Amino acid sequence: MAYFDAASTEPLHPQAREALIAALDVGWADPARLYGPARRARMLLEQARTEVAEALGARPDEVSFTSSGTQAVHLGVLGALHGRRRVGRRLVTSAVEHSSVLHAAGVHERDGGSVETVGVGLTGAVDPAAFREAVLAEGTALACLQSANHEVGTVQPIAEAAAACAEAGVPLLVDAAQTAGRMPLPGGWSVLAASAHKWGGPAGVGVLVVRKGTRWRSPLPEDERERRRVPGFENVPAIVASAAALRAMAAESAGESARLSALVDRIRTEVPRLVPDVEVIGDPVARAPHIVTFSCLYVEGEALLTELDKAGFAVSSGSSCTASTLRPSHVLEAMGVLTHGNVRVSLPRGASSADVDRFLAVLPDMVRRIREDAGIKS
Amino acid sequence: MTSAQAAAEGATQPPALTIDALGKKCPIPIIMLAEQINYVPRNAIVSVLADDPAAFTDIPAWCRLKSHHHVGSHELPGGGWAIHVRRNY
Numbered sequence: 001m002a003y004f005d006a007a008s009t010e011p012l013h014p015q016a017r018e019a020l021i022a023a024l025d026v027g028w029a030d031p032a033r034l035y036g037p038a039r040r041a042r043m044l045l046e047q048a049r050t051e052v053a054e055a056l057g058a059r060p061d062e063v064s065f066t067s068s069g070t071q072a073v074h075l076g077v078l079g080a081l082h083g084r085r086r087v088g089r090r091l092v093t094s095a096v097e098h099s100s101v102l103h104a105a106g107v108h109e110r111d112g113g114s115v116e117t118v119g120v121g122l123t124g125a126v127d128p129a130a131f132r133e134a135v136l137a138e139g140t141a142l143a144c145l146q147s148a149n150h151e152v153g154t155v156q157p158i159a160e161a162a163a164a165c166a167e168a169g170v171p172l173l174v175d176a177a178q179t180a181g182r183m184p185l186p187g188g189w190s191v192l193a194a195s196a197h198k199w200g201g202p203a204g205v206g207v208l209v210v211r212k213g214t215r216w217r218s219p220l221p222e223d224e225r226e227r228r229r230v231p232g233f234e235n236v237p238a239i240v241a242s243a244a245a246l247r248a249m250a251a252e253s254a255g256e257s258a259r260l261s262a263l264v265d266r267i268r269t270e271v272p273r274l275v276p277d278v279e280v281i282g283d284p285v286a287r288a289p290h291i292v293t294f295s296c297l298y299v300e301g302e303a304l305l306t307e308l309d310k311a312g313f314a315v316s317s318g319s320s321c322t323a324s325t326l327r328p329s330h331v332l333e334a335m336g337v338l339t340h341g342n343v344r345v346s347l348p349r350g351a352s353s354a355d356v357d358r359f360l361a362v363l364p365d366m367v368r369r370i371r372e373d374a375g376i377k378s
Numbered sequence: 379m380t381s382a383q384a385a386a387e388g389a390t391q392p393p394a395l396t397i398d399a400l401g402k403k404c405p406i407p408i409i410m411l412a413e414q415i416n417y418v419p420r421n422a423i424v425s426v427l428a429d430d431p432a433a434f435t436d437i438p439a440w441c442r443l444k445s446h447h448h449v450g451s452h453e454l455p456g457g458g459w460a461i462h463v464r465r466n467y
Contacts, residue, residue, distance in 0.1 A: 277443070279439070297405070297408070297440065297443065298408060298409050298412065300404075300405060319404075319432070320403075320404070320430075320431065320432050327431050327432075328404075328435065328436075332435065333435045336435060336438065336439060336442075337435075337439050338435075338436055338439045338440070338443070339404070339432045339435050339436055339439075340404040340405040340408070340432055340436055341405060374405070374406075374409060375409070376409060376412075
């Protein structure tokens, strides 16, 4: 099976696996206690915090571990809004954020706050001028922008958004789930959320970074853990493994990201050459190194995913029939691109050139057969 | 005729053909449109009635890819939309 769904989850990095097994034996005790095994667990936890902080360009005391990237986003968004309640109740976000941001925004709205959604162009990027205007409006408490889009890979103008936020005195929350460990992140943000299983760590670890001087108050009941930012007993072994994976990914990323990016370029060039009536989606240059999405006209997304699965390819799709909902992906809708016949290829570390070749070899005939079955003449 | 004039005209021009794709899931409404747009003369309007949310995005996207003109989409009282497309060539 060629696994091309790294944007959903990256396979466990070998160094994370090794660290996880070792930490299960030595890092199981309660890091808040005072005896030997507890001190050992605390030391491992704090060492992991220092490593993650370094990789993300933060200070260790700004980093908290959550139970998922989704929880990091929920706490980041709602905590920053809560902390700035007196300044205003307005949240600015883009139309193509991950559902965790949109759902947190929904809670804020139900709680009496307002949400301003900035639209995107055909490539999926927000217009920096439109984002700036939205941020500068009176009563803005928080702005949210992803580092890169999870469905189409387009990189967002984080540096420009951060400059606008600095001008307005508004904190910027960056959802860096798709790029952490894969590409450098511009500075200037106040809150950052990421997810360890997207960079080769185990599931069950998210990262919430709240910069010094950023007002933040937990929206959840008080708890002593993680500097009162995240409730619940820390999963020390998984956190240790996550830090090992991030360190390894970041160390490899200069070479590996360039290699994967070249494979993505090949797919972006070859798919429209080999398959008629295909729209390759997202920015061809300003993009995450490992993600490429295209839509095939007159093809049902689910049929294509089923055929690709039979041929040994694990990919994902934003077409409506493939998701659990009846609606197509809100990202594709907001971009105004074809939502049916959609395929997202996201390459994990080590994805082979031969597998990409095989993908390009089987795809044209597959699409042709599905179109023929639907009565389309080629 | 400029495209702005054409667009303004298209907004009032009655459709030469109506395709009933209500209850049909994408890509079927688009497949029907791609086939049947050839039955109307150039510059005529085809109205696609569809209630799959994907059609609302995908028909304008199809127009962009195929260089036809998406005139506008109007909500239908019973749910769904009448999506108007002008044949450009």
